[in-house]
Amino acid sequence: MSSNLRRRSSDDEQAGKNFHSGLPPGEKAPAVDQISQTLNEVTVRAMFNGVTIRFDLSDSSGIAELENNVIERLHLERESFSIKYRDDEDIWILIACDKDVRKCIEISRSLKKTSIMLLVEPPINHRKQ
Template sequence: MNLENVSKHFGRPLNDAAKSFGVSRSTFKRICRGLGIKRWQSGKRRMNGNFSSRLGKGINQEQPGRRNFGSTSMAAVNETVVVHSSQDLNKMIVKATYKDVAIRFKLPDLSGIAELENNVIERLHLKRNNFTIKYQDEEGDLVLIACDKDVRECIEISRSLKETTVKLLLDLPLNHNAL
């Protein structure tokens, strides 16, 4: 998920935008914050005829008027959200360890198991299905990454913990006959 894809959904309700990306509302909000979007504006509301949504120069978002109970004035609150268009905002740094060897690479947030495995195979010259990938969850348990959803969950957990790096452990493959 990158800024360009998210910006196409500006003006839509937050829940609808989140559903279109197949993530929960809270995950979508977390991704938006990671992209530099502090608040989601669900309506392209014009105030004083001025609304701008130019990428790279920031987004001038205007919120509907709020009551300021501390004073007698009622005014619209203008908020400028600076959007960083860096390609790296939607990527996580991955450090994976296999035996005594550590590798490091960047992985896009919406990557799946195949892209993760391909990065490992390319760097360590392992054969597919000759290793398993695990991550440590927020409770400290090692969790197997077996599908695309697991990769995204791993990244979401790291982001929610304010981590910029995902640490993975490469292990021997599971012996399904022993299960």
């Protein structure tokens, strides 16, 4: 195949791709906007014994994913810690289930915060001794 034919074929393929994406021929699709990526994730900062870790958490995450991130980074055993977040009234709230994780993210979004600050502490003992 001649170089002109190869170039024309490549241009036709590109034009077809742009046609399907709704862009004019010759115009490249824009890179994925970072804002759209952060709409589905939230940045988490967790403090434990003077150490702060940072990670991203999906909006659809539950307590297992949150705990797994803490365990991985701080090398803790499951059940050896509890996690709290600061709510809209500046009170530390225990995260005990998936609903609590979602509420934490919801409150953070409503306050227009760019990240969530968590406190990792010894486990809460709910049993009477």
